[in-house]
Amino acid sequence: xxxxxxxxxxxxxxxxxxxxxxxxxxxxxxxxxxxxxxxxxxxxxxxxxxxxxxxxxxxxxxxxxxxxxxxxxxxxxxxxxxxxxxxxxxxxxxxxxxxxxxxxxxxxxxxxxxxxxxxxxxxxxxxxxxxxxxxxxxxxxxxxxxxxxxxxxxxxxxxxxxxxxxxxxxxxxxxxxxxxxxxxxxxxxxxxxxxxxxxxxxxxxxxxxxxxxxxxxxxxxxxxxxxxxxxxxxxxxxxxxxxxxxxxxxxxxxxxxxxxxxxxxxxxxxxxxxxxxxxxxxxxxxxxxxxxxxxxxxxxxxxxxxxxxxxxxxxxxxxxxxxxxxxxxxxxxxxxxxxxxxxxxxx
Ligand code: SAH
Ligand code: SF4
Numbered sequence: 001x002x003x004x005x006x007x008x009x010x011x012x013x014x015x016x017x018x019x020x021x022x023x024x025x026x027x028x029x030x031x032x033x034x035x036x037x038x039x040x041x042x043x044x045x046x047x048x049x050x051x052x053x054x055x056x057x058x059x060x061x062x063x064x065x066x067x068x069x070x071x072x073x074x075x076x077x078x079x080x081x082x083x084x085x086x087x088x089x090x091x092x093x094x095x096x097x098x099x100x101x102x103x104x105x106x107x108x109x110x111x112x113x114x115x116x117x118x119x120x121x122x123x124x125x126x127x128x129x130x131x132x133x134x135x136x137x138x139x140x141x142x143x144x145x146x147x148x149x150x151x152x153x154x155x156x157x158x159x160x161x162x163x164x165x166x167x168x169x170x171x172x173x174x175x176x177x178x179x180x181x182x183x184x185x186x187x188x189x190x191x192x193x194x195x196x197x198x199x200x201x202x203x204x205x206x207x208x209x210x211x212x213x214x215x216x217x218x219x220x221x222x223x224x225x226x227x228x229x230x231x232x233x234x235x236x237x238x239x240x241x242x243x244x245x246x247x248x249x250x251x252x253x254x255x256x257x258x259x260x261x262x263x264x265x266x267x268x269x270x271x272x273x274x275x276x277x278x279x280x281x282x283x284x285x286x287x288x289x290x291x292x293x294x295x296x297x298x299x300x301x302x303x304x305x306x307x308x309x310x311x312x313x314x315x316x317x318x319x320x321x322x323x324x325x326x327x328x329x330x331x332x333x334x335x336x337x338x339x340x341x342x343x344x345x346x347x
Contacts (some may be wrong), residue, residue: 007061008036008134012180022158033180039141041065042127061065064088064134065096066142081256084142086135090128094139098238102152106186109169109221110160115194116229117215117257121293122159124261129159133171140182153188157213160321162191163199178221186210192257197234200242204249212246212288213255214239218265219273227264240277259290259302271312279320285313285320 010018016029028049035046041063043054067085069091073080081094092108097308111128113120129293136156144151156162162169173189176182186209193200194215209311216236218224224231243254256278260266279283287310299310306322313320 004062005060006132006134007032007057007167008064008137009132011171011176013180019053021152022056024050024055028053031182035065035182039145050156053063053165060177063094064132064138066135066138068146071146080143080147082139082143082146086131086140092131092135093140094158096141096143096147096151102154102288103147103149104153105143105151106155106157107136108158108160109136109156109162109165109172109335113160114164115161116275117194117217118227119261119290119293119296119298124293124295130165130168133168133175135239136172137182139173140176142307148163151209153190154184155192155213157190157192161194163193163196163203166199166202172207175209177339182299187252190255194228194230195234195239196230197238197242200239204246205244207250209218209250209252211252211255212250214243215259216256216274217261219277221272223265223270228263228298228337236277240281243283245263247291254281256283256285258285259288260306262299262301264298264303266305267302268308268312271309272316274320275318279316283319285318287320287322289322 005018007015012033013028015032015133016026019028019032031048032046034084036261041048043049043057043063046054051055052138063088063228066082066086069085071080078098082094082096083091084094085091090111091293094108094113095106096200097104097106108131111272112125113122113128117123130317140154154332156169169191173186176184176189177186190211190213191203192213192215200212203289215228216239217227218231218236221231221235224236243256246252246254259263259275274285286308289306292299310322
């Protein structure tokens with residue numbers, strides 16, 4: 001049997017081509033799109049479509065949904081963490097964070113990850129599969145429905161490496177920003193990467209207005225290679241050059257993520273070297289005390305170290321903040337909830 005078509009991953013033009021190729025007028029595509037936007041996942045609910053078209057959709061298409069397997073709400077702030085499952089039983093995590101200017105969701109782009117960063121729970125678990133564009137959208141839709149609110153932004157910072165699944169991610173961005181879809185502003189979408197340099201160039205060639213975050217986590221290649229295998233393939237000089245180009249091409253300031261790991265990358269010398277590497281770049285550094293993941297042996301830098309590190313950057317005019325750890329009681333750093341779920345014998 002032929003594989004069914006992923007209806008919600010289709011762009012408006014593709015949906016139109018599908019209905020017209022099947023002998024239906026073009027406006028049927030718009031009607032289907034409206035049902036999808038309402039979150040309908042059962043073809044029988046698409047009441048304004050003729051019965052034959054509904055039958056055709058049932059036999060040849062499917063609608064992705066993200067089912068809530070688990071939901072944790074932080075007692076400290078209003079952070080909500082979800083474990084979602086898809087049609088094949090695979091699970092990913094997503095986190096909704098509330099900020100002054102609205103709520104943002106952190107979504108996953110893959111089940112697992114191939115990149116193997118040594119501090120990361122997702123990286124430790126290996127790779128299972130890419131998510132489709134519709135599965136990325138479904139995480140946003142499910143959270144919106146569950147919380148009864150409209151999310152104002154999305155960060156691709158959950159499980160997986162977005163640039164290792166770029167085609168589906170680009171399709172997701174196109175659908176999420178489309179006025180017929182979720183209508184999110186591109187400037188409210190942030191893609192985080194561990195630094196796959198050629199893919200950064202491919203992304204910037206699309207001239208999207210999305211924000212780029214780069215997981216740096218070290219001031220030089222020697223330290224970076226210890227925690228991030230990707231640094232062996234793509235050294236820092238080339239990575240920082242790509243970031244400068246991104247800023248030039250898109251006008252969007254790049255954010256660098258830097259997890260402070262005690263005794264690994266948090267010395268004053270590291271801070272000075274980092275400041276030198278980033279000087280004049282028009283960037284922002286997000287310092288995050290590393291979340292200890294069991295089995296990694298890493299612990300976060302103490303408060304004194306964090307302060308010293310951020311001060312050295314500030315003195316050298318590098319914009320830096322120590323990120324509030326939201327939802328610290330619910331393991332809000334991605335990969336940990338799914339890890340626990342697997343250990344207990346879940347899918
Ligand atoms: N693969 C992409 C996006 C997903 S990871 C990337 O690496 O950028 C999202 C962010 O969480 C990255 O900045 C990653 O380095 C960081 N991260 C992963 N494990 C972490 C941990 N244990 N503590 C703090 N940050 C972590
Ligand atoms: Fe993958 Fe990002 Fe985790 Fe590295 S930090 S293993 S790239 S998800």
